[in-house]
Amino acid sequence: xxxxxxxxxxxxxxxxxxxxxxxxxxxxxxxxxxxxxxxxxxxxxxxxxxxxxxxxxxxxxxxxxxxxxxxxxxxxxxxxxxxxxxxxxxxxxxxxxxxxxxxxxxxxxxxxxxxxxxxxxxxxxxxxxxxxxxxxxxxxxxxxxxxxxxxxxxxxxxxxxxxxxxxxxxxxxxxxxxxxxxxxxxxxxxxxxxxxxxxxxxxxxxxxxxxxxxxxxxxxxxxxxxxxxxxxxxxxxxxxxxxxxxxxxxxxxxxxxxxxxxxxxxxxxxxxxxxxxxxxxxxxxxxxxxxxxxxxxxxxxxxxxxxxxxxxxxxxxxxxxxxxxxxxxxxxxxxxxxxxxxxxxxxxxxxxxxxxxxxxxxxxxxxxxxxxxxxxxxxxxxxxxxxxxxxxxxxxxxxxxxxxxxxxxxxxxxxxxxxxxxxxxx
Numbered sequence: 001x002x003x004x005x006x007x008x009x010x011x012x013x014x015x016x017x018x019x020x021x022x023x024x025x026x027x028x029x030x031x032x033x034x035x036x037x038x039x040x041x042x043x044x045x046x047x048x049x050x051x052x053x054x055x056x057x058x059x060x061x062x063x064x065x066x067x068x069x070x071x072x073x074x075x076x077x078x079x080x081x082x083x084x085x086x087x088x089x090x091x092x093x094x095x096x097x098x099x100x101x102x103x104x105x106x107x108x109x110x111x112x113x114x115x116x117x118x119x120x121x122x123x124x125x126x127x128x129x130x131x132x133x134x135x136x137x138x139x140x141x142x143x144x145x146x147x148x149x150x151x152x153x154x155x156x157x158x159x160x161x162x163x164x165x166x167x168x169x170x171x172x173x174x175x176x177x178x179x180x181x182x183x184x185x186x187x188x189x190x191x192x193x194x195x196x197x198x199x200x201x202x203x204x205x206x207x208x209x210x211x212x213x214x215x216x217x218x219x220x221x222x223x224x225x226x227x228x229x230x231x232x233x234x235x236x237x238x239x240x241x242x243x244x245x246x247x248x249x250x251x252x253x254x255x256x257x258x259x260x261x262x263x264x265x266x267x268x269x270x271x272x273x274x275x276x277x278x279x280x281x282x283x284x285x286x287x288x289x290x291x292x293x294x295x296x297x298x299x300x301x302x303x304x305x306x307x308x309x310x311x312x313x314x315x316x317x318x319x320x321x322x323x324x325x326x327x328x329x330x331x332x333x334x335x336x337x338x339x340x341x342x343x344x345x346x347x348x349x350x351x352x353x354x355x356x357x358x359x360x361x362x363x364x365x366x367x368x369x370x371x372x373x374x375x376x377x378x379x380x381x382x383x384x385x386x387x388x389x390x391x392x393x394x395x396x397x398x399x400x401x402x403x404x405x406x407x408x409x410x411x412x413x414x415x416x417x418x419x420x421x422x423x424x425x426x
Contacts (some may be wrong), residue, residue, distance in 0.1 A: 027099035029069045031106030033062050035113070040084035041067060046096070046236065047077060047271055051324060052356050052380060059084070073099045076124070077271055078236040086111055098124035098233060128233035131225065139218050146214065150207045153200075159207070164189065164198045179330035186327070187413055216251060223255040227262070232270070235263050239272045242279050243392050253283065275387070282390025288410060292318065292401045295385045297352050297376035300359070304383075310350045310374050311401060315342075315424055317417070318399040319351045320391055323361035328396035329369065334414035335398075338421060339373070345425040346403075349373040354386050 029043075041060040044053045060069045060081075071079070078096050086092035093114045097104050104121035115136075119125050153159040167189045174181045192198045199208050226234045238256060246253040257280065264273050285293055294308045307318070317335065321328035339349055353362045355377055366375055378385040391397050400409040400417065402424070409420060 025073055025099075025101045027071045027073060027101065028103040029060070029067070029071055029097075029106070030103060031067055031108055033065050033067070033108050034110075036083075036108075036110045038062060038083045038085050042082045042084055042087060043069070043071065044080045044082060044094075045077060046080055046094075046240075047275065049356070049381065055357055071099055075271060076100065076232055078233075081106070081108070083111075095119065096128065096236075098122060098128065098236075100124065124231060124233040127229065127231055128236070131229070131233065131237065134225070135218070135222065138221060139214065142214055143211075146207055146211050150203075153203050153207060158200055159203045160198055161192075161200055164192050167192075179326040180333055183327060183330040183334065184413075219252055219255060223259060227259060230262065230266055232267065232272075235267060235270070235272050238263060239276060242276050246279070247283060247390065256280070275392075278384060278387040279390055279392055282388055286390050286399065286407065286410070288407050290407050291405050292399065292407055293388055295352075295388055296383055297378055297385050298383070299376060300363070305376060307350070307352075307376075308405075310348075310376075311405060313403050314346045314348050315403065315421065316401045317347075317349045318401065319349060320354070320386060320389065320397045320399070321351060322354045322396065323365040325396050329365065331396075331398065331414075332369065332371075335417060336369075338414065338418055342421050342425055345421075347421055347425060351375045352385055353377045354381070355379055 039062050041062060042053075042057045043060060044050075044057065060067050073079075076098060078098055080094035080096055082092050082094050091111075093111050095106065095108060095117055097106075097119050100122040102122060104119065104125060107116075107118040109116045119129060150159060167185050171182060171185050189198070196204065196208075222237070226238055238259065241252055242256055246256055256276075260276055260280065264277070267273055282293070292307070292311065294306055296304050296306055299305050310316070311318075319328070319332060319335075321332065335349075339347065349371075350373060351371060353375065355362050357380065359377060359379070362375075362377065381387065386392065389397065389399070398409075398411050399407055400412060400420065402408045409416065412420065
């Protein structure tokens with residue numbers, strides 16, 4: 001009987017160890033830093049929002065040109081190493097890696113020599129390095145030739161039109177904190193970018209059109225590669241395209257829609273799967289002519305409220321903003337006079353702020369800006385409101401909904417919103 005009890009205890013303890021290992025693994029990071037004086041490296045999950053990451057970053061000290069760190073992880077996904085001095089300058093080049101139950105070794109160089117960085121250890125890191133190397137070998141030389149052409153055009157002032165250059169001359173005249181003055185200029189530059197008015201005819205002929213053609217070829221190659229090499233490192237490449245490119249590139253969006261079901265079946269419970277599903281759903285459904293997505297968000301007193309409870313048969317502007325988003329606040333300052341003009345004629349605004357850790361900053365901003373309309377919030381993406389609308393790490397968005405709940409405009413200029421309200425309400 002005693003031996004039987006000992007056996008049961010042994011089995012139980014072994015089971016607890018297995019469970020613990022399954023839920024919490026440790027990867028040893030070990031590296032050397034060459035030809036730079038940086039003394040601190042940050043570590044971040046690639047899926048972690050940058051603002052949330054900066055609130056409480058993990059710091060790895062670099063001593064005598066070397067570092068070591070024991071990284072606990074519960075799910076295998078891409079991480080980034082970021083040098084603190086680069087981050088403080090506002091321009092950094094992350095070093096990507098995938099943790100595993102073993103050792104990952106790094107050899108890291110200054111930012112200008114980023115391509116010399118080496119990451120070794122584990123199958124996923126090897127496959128990710130292979131993918132990047134194959135991509136560079138196939139396309140980098142052609143890109144470099146086009147970059148040289150671009151630089152030559154810039155030197156003779158034949159790359160951008162005079163009208164586009166004037167926008168940035170005007171921007172340089174503004175004070176650094178003058179978001180109100182910057183917003184209309186940024187909107188004008190975005191419009192010129194989208195219509196092709198940014199570039200001279202010569203630049204279009206020698207650089208823009210050839211570069212677009214090369215990028216289409218690269219995307220075609222990339223998605224053939226991701227189809228033939230299904231792994232978590234490939235899934236990370238697909239995820240980054242969803243987060244950064246799909247919204248503005250219909251070709252890439254179509255590749256993703258065709259390939260994603262394969263990865264979803266292979267990795268059904270992975271964080272990338274959930275994230276991509278939300279983003280694609282938002283990109284597909286948040287479009288002019290579709291009904292608005294009825295999401296739930298927090299109120300100031302901590303309760304939750306359905307968006308549909310606020311949108312009640314009136315022209316509604318849904319403002320996705322944050323206390324940290326200067327452009328969002330500046331855009332609303334242009335819209336606020338329209339609210340005062342049309343609020344008694346059937347125009348309402350509801351704000352949905354994306355905040356982190358606390359509501360103190362957003363409460364203060366609401367008071368300063370005098371946002372008298374309904375304000376809702378999502379804290380630390382607990383309800384994933386922004387992601388459901390396909391915004392992920394963007395800088396906010398305005399969605400205009402008509403009396404029937406149909407989306408009639410996305411990110412309209414103040415002048416476009418005024419035209420819509422005059423036509424509808426006057």
